[in-house]
Amino acid sequence: MTDTCPSGATLAEAEAFLAAHPEIEAVDIILHDSNGIGRGKIIRRHELLSLYKSGRHMPISILGLDICGEDVHETGLIWDQGDGDLRAWPIPGSLKALHNTTPPRAEVLMSLYELDGQPMTSDPRHALQRQVDALAAQGLKPAAAFELEFFLLDPKRDENGDVRPASDVLDGRFSRKTEVYSVDHLHGMLPLFSDIYAGAEKAGIKAETMISEYAPGQYELTLHYREDVMQAADDLIRLKRIVRAQARAHGVVACFMAKPVADYAGSGMHLHVSLMDEAGQNIFAEQPDAGWTQPLLHALGGLRSTMAESMLVFAPHLNSWRRFANQSYAPVSTSWGVNNRSVALRIPAGDVKARRIEHRPSGVDANPYLVAATVLAGIRYGLEQRMDPGEQTKGNGYSEDADDSAMPRDWKSAIEAAKSSEFLKDALGEDMHRTFTAVKAAEYARVARTISDVDYDLYLHTI
Template identity: 60%
Template sequence: MAVRPAAAAPVEEAEAFLAAHPEIVAFDLVLIDANGIARGKMLRRHELLPLFKNGRHLPGSILGLDVSGEDVEETGLVWSDGDADRRGWPIAGSLNRLPWTTPPRGEVRVMLHELDGQPMAADPRHALARQDAALRAMDLAPAAAFELEFYLFDRGATTDGRPRPALLPLSGDRPHAIQVYGVDDLDRMEPFVDAVYRAAEAQKLPVETLISEYAPGQYELTLHHRPDVLAAADDLVMLKRLLRAVALRHGMIASFMAKPVAGCAGSGMHLHASVAGADGRNRFADIDGDLAPLLKHAIAGLLATAEEAALVFAPHANSWRRFAAASYAPTQPTWGTNNRSVAVRVPAGAAETRHLEHRWAGVDANPYLVATAVLAGMRHGIEARLDPGAPATGNGYAAAASTALPPDWRSAIVAAERSDFLKRALGERLHTVFLALKRAEYLKLAAEVTPAERSQLLDLI
């Protein structure tokens, strides 16, 4: 018999939800894999209570799938493991309704555990929970919020196969200029925007500011900060699913590729983070008009571990197309205050709300793994009392850095393979699984003959 883990959501949560929502006929059971992809099953209404009471068997190989959903035997989770079942247990507070569905459906997210109740070590959410617990053991409670950049494209195919910015619903116009921070284009998106905010409100998702970003059809949504970093990562997972679903119902594609269009801005997933002491006060708050030493140590830790953790922040071949000078994406491990040309930024604002903004990750990264690597890097800097050096001023792209980012995806895979830091941050099992997936994806993509290759070489060489 499976052992119920202490972190599993209480049965009373499901009982109250079913009583309050008699209209819901089915539930999406969702587990987030190492690539940040939602996988699972659709349950009928009568199956929800047994899930909360006893958990639900899921194959461990669900966490050994590459980005295209194929088994990767090298993860150790497929045939060498006998494709053994683990047990999915509901995450407290994750039971929600999907307001865009007809007939109405709900959603419940699960975390994977071994049958004896221990966390399944390849589940990314458990890795983040461990890093959160490690900081809390130092009387430092992480608070966090994500920003999400994305594109809206037409669903229809084009003759050249390139995505086109989605039509603005009110005017029928297609965005063709950058118009960063333009409010008129946001107004012309009103039916879609209204649907997004209504769905977020129904899901109690703390979605805040919408911005027209630095390319035609590119936007940004911010999330309110959480005193619980796990909840902040959950928010990001929910928001991506919400945007994809609402866009689909408005004839659009919400794209979370890091660089979907050549020559246009890439899409990032910035993480804002701070830590509170046992008294609840922000330990990154300024001291005597200067940045707190603890904040500087945390920044230094992120810079020192940048190369080793780069694969987490840029996990796909396409991720590396995002990094370019003067692109608002960092190209080297630098930091600065009130400066968007650096990798770790200390935003302007009230002294008591001081925090860091980690700008490396693309929107294609897994938020649980991103937050895991960020917390681990901060903790490394704090424990070793590292010094980040002088902040970059002016154009951070021209500043010198003591360390460097890997130049490409393959180099990032090698750096991650060799990294004791990343192995400790993720845990040995997840490190093995994540690297096996990235190696398999690299080899699969490297074997492809692309249209660009044929167009350049087919009848010319």
């Protein structure tokens, strides 16, 4: 057993934080499972130093839970190992004060390690770190940012039992219109948005542009581009918690389902990514009049060729698959294109120095650590195999010509494709792959045996 913090966090960080924040009474310690759900404990102020000295024992089974928090025995993380404890250690730089809490609290992100200090390989953060390390061995460093789309909903359903947009927190005004890009519409939520920005600032997250999106009650919040892809994933997962908490404080519900409303667009979690060489140069950036760089094209080729077997990572839940539809701004094929929002892999317009790939398949319900790990693995594969991405899609990416028969069309097909994928096993690591696919299979079985309202509506008085 090791008493040296394997994550690199230091006692001095905790001591400095406590000295700077005498008001803090408690700290949320948060470990993220395969679904990206934060699980952990709330410790008291006086316990923080011991956390940094010795870590905190947590049951290994915490990483083998399904979306409902039930054990998934097929992960091999429950009784196969006696549900023993491993040790969670704080992530350096992640100890931050929370905004708008009574009494004042802080949070710190954690990662799970074996008792000898080795990474616990069913921890999603370690899966991403494997890919970062593999690229570093090739002299490359990924830079990235996620986009966060979400709905703000009324806590009460309408007369039909359907969710409905939240009324403005400023004056109670209500709208069912698609207020896409309406600046005046944003003003009604400014008190809430101000708290979100304040929470992000305390967390060291550079939250940027707020947009009224393409559905009633839907919004998008962009994040500053990071030179560290792990920091980009941390930003996204922490920002979701900030949005949820501040929305709740204002009496509304922040919804991160991929498709909460049947007749409108769903919520994505687009990942923008580029690669820097050892000199800090973006290898995707082309020279004037020289055309796309070979690394960019090879990266696109790798992402296209591995997308079908990776879709379970990008669309991990039954509801995720309701997001994919024609003319929905969610991709339905592996297409790539330039300045085109109907494709899966978009090269945005803009400064050549900022050349990047926008990976668009993921819903906001996906785990950002696993999404980033899988995307980086696809890029690595394309670079190593010097893959050709094929012709770019120009115009409508939803046309019949863009149909991709290799793509899974439903959750069950995605689960089967992921389970048999050698690429995904390498991308996530064997243990994380087993854990993730076992959890998804268990969740599918849970949903399949559930009798829904649709069953009664269709069949109760008919057959």
